[in-house]
Amino acid sequence: MIDSNRRARRERHGRFWFGTGLAEFLAAELKDSPERRIAAARLFAVSLIIATVSQSLHVPPLGALSLLVCLSYDAYANAGQSLAFGLRQLFYLFVTVLISVLALMLAGNDPWLMLSLSFAIMALALFHARLIAWPTGIALWYSIPVLYSPTTPDENLYHALWNIPVIGVLGLGSWTLVHLSIAPRDPRTLLIAGIADQLKAAETIFLGRLSDSEARRPRRASVKPSSIGLFGKLQTLLANSELLHVSIRRRHAAYLELLQEIDGLRQIALWLEQSLTEDYRAQPLTAEKRAVYAALQQACAILRQGFTNRQDLSDAVAALLDDEVLRRYAGTGQPTVLTAFWQALQRIAALMKRLHQPATDSDPAETETEPQTVYPAWLGYEFWQRHADSLQFGIKFSLGAILCMLIVQSLDWPDINTAIPTCLVAAQTSLGADYRLSLLRVGGAALGGACAYVYVWVFQSQFDSIIGFMLATAPFWALSAWITAGSERIAYLGRQLGFSFALFVLHDFGAVEDLFLPRDRVIGILLGLTVMGALDYALWPRRSAALARHHCIAALRTLAKLTVRLPDPGHLMSYTLPLRLAAEKDLAAAQDLLAHAVLEPDARQAGKMRERGVLRAIIRDASNLSALLLVRKRYRLLSGQQFDRFPEALQRHSRDFDAELAKTLAHTADVVAGEKAVDLYDADAIGQLLRQSYIRYHDIGSLPADLAMEWELRFLLDEQILNYLERLQIAASKSFPETSPGFTNR
Structure with a gap:
């Protein structure tokens, strides 16, 4: 109760600052680091290049748009990621030019047909961006030449042919070249460093076990637990490395399997580290067990x-991992966790x-076969039904851009046309995320406008050359880059600060005289946010907590499939890996969504706060359960168990236990979804039967102390899994407190 009250107070006072005060938020977000200096230097260089070229070649309006484009991309990108992103965005830019030109040629002289066609194009572009989790570049770039001045189709055709490519060359080209020039990071180096860190963690744990039984035990080195999405980050580095290194691309399957094996080794080692009690650690190691741990540590x-x-040091590792050393400890027919380490x-x-x-x-290991289909999936009804949320997303924000364009034209106030891209830029995953981005957009625009006035009143009159312009604007580009x-x-x-300042100082060639520009820009942004906020709240509102709940449900149903016993380690790649990545993706998405849920209109209601607390508990417990299920799967496959040689009764109990785990997880997902009443499955009883079968078959009571401890x-491990299952069921029972009946034991 005390914790819940403390959490409620923290959410009330730090609603806009992620649970902290404004001072704490700024101190954390403006903190210096070597990586941030490099990223800020890249963005500063890009901003200065675009501003200088814009003033030198007299293309000011496009300079501000190019600056917005480059500030919107990842400043921490490695060399492979930068190249991939630049090439992909350049391709999308060419697609946008083609679509814009065709649309203007076919419907440019018919305003209502142009509106309908533009609505459909932007909706599909937003749908595609949401589907592939990629920035909404096509819709934004399309709106600039087509919707900004719909009454001048001939000029728009010129803008589509030249302005968009100029933005691409000036923005995308500068961003890519700068990232490949200023402290470029080879993704292969980062990938190898990630692999080394994983092995170092396992090595540290093995070394700690060797020192546990010493009379004067040294202080143990701490090992951080795996974070959600760590494996996915390494997989992304692998994809980036393949773009730059042909040798890695040819060995994709082998590298992917390697990442999975090393990650699995680290997971089991972390589980062992967290599971051993202090009393057990203090027990002396036998000579045979010490030899096994020493070999494992040296192999890592x-x-x-x-x-x-x-x-290639594989021969040295093979000589070190002599199976005879392991047999002296475990014998034959006794599955142990050390055997799992050994085989891994x-x-x-x-x-x-x-x-x-x-x-x-x-x-054959390097080739993958894709299932053959008669027609593309997007031609079927099931595809659109499955992605209905993304389709609604595209329709809603495209409609907002069209409405803002009509308002701007009806008011005959072209300088507030920033309302149009505001609707497209504010297109986020949830209602809370939309509100948070809207606050940042308004704040950045206001701060950028203030910087523009400071530039005009203080610096502009002091310089009359391009060098002076660069020196005068450099502090503002640096501030934008740092944020x-x-x-x-x-x-x-920071992006909006830079864009607002650029829109002001790069609006025309030479000195700035139109002091109303920052005012109109902020008014345009407020108009776009108002229209989009009302539309977003009224038409298919995507509540952050509701979306987080859907991701939790999907993760639980995915975890239910992870309980299946695999016939051999080869299925870890084909069966386990896709499920593991899907579960991690859903849990990470749910976690992000809950961070935005506090901004929604009814977020401070007691019921909503309780719902967020329940979902946080489900995400935490499901993440821990996912790690345990992966450990259990690898333990079964690599620990030396001969399942096909076990008695029929033992095999049956094992299959029943797996089925009960899957049934419990699937039912828990249904309870969280509100589709079924709470029904507490009793997997513990089946687990006890399985345990007794193992005890009788392996005669555990007569084993040496070390093997009995194994x-x-x-x-x-099974008890921990059951404990998290029970916690998930209890949390599920609280997810709909007003309608959920009591527990029913089965």
């Missing part, structure tokens, strides 16, 4: 050295050897 060190130096490192060493061998085009280089919680404020760890 050798593999880490090999990956860091790009050397042997598999990693085999993959290292494979990566250093010449690639062959006929290697933009922050996290996504504040970066958009079985206690195996049983502890």
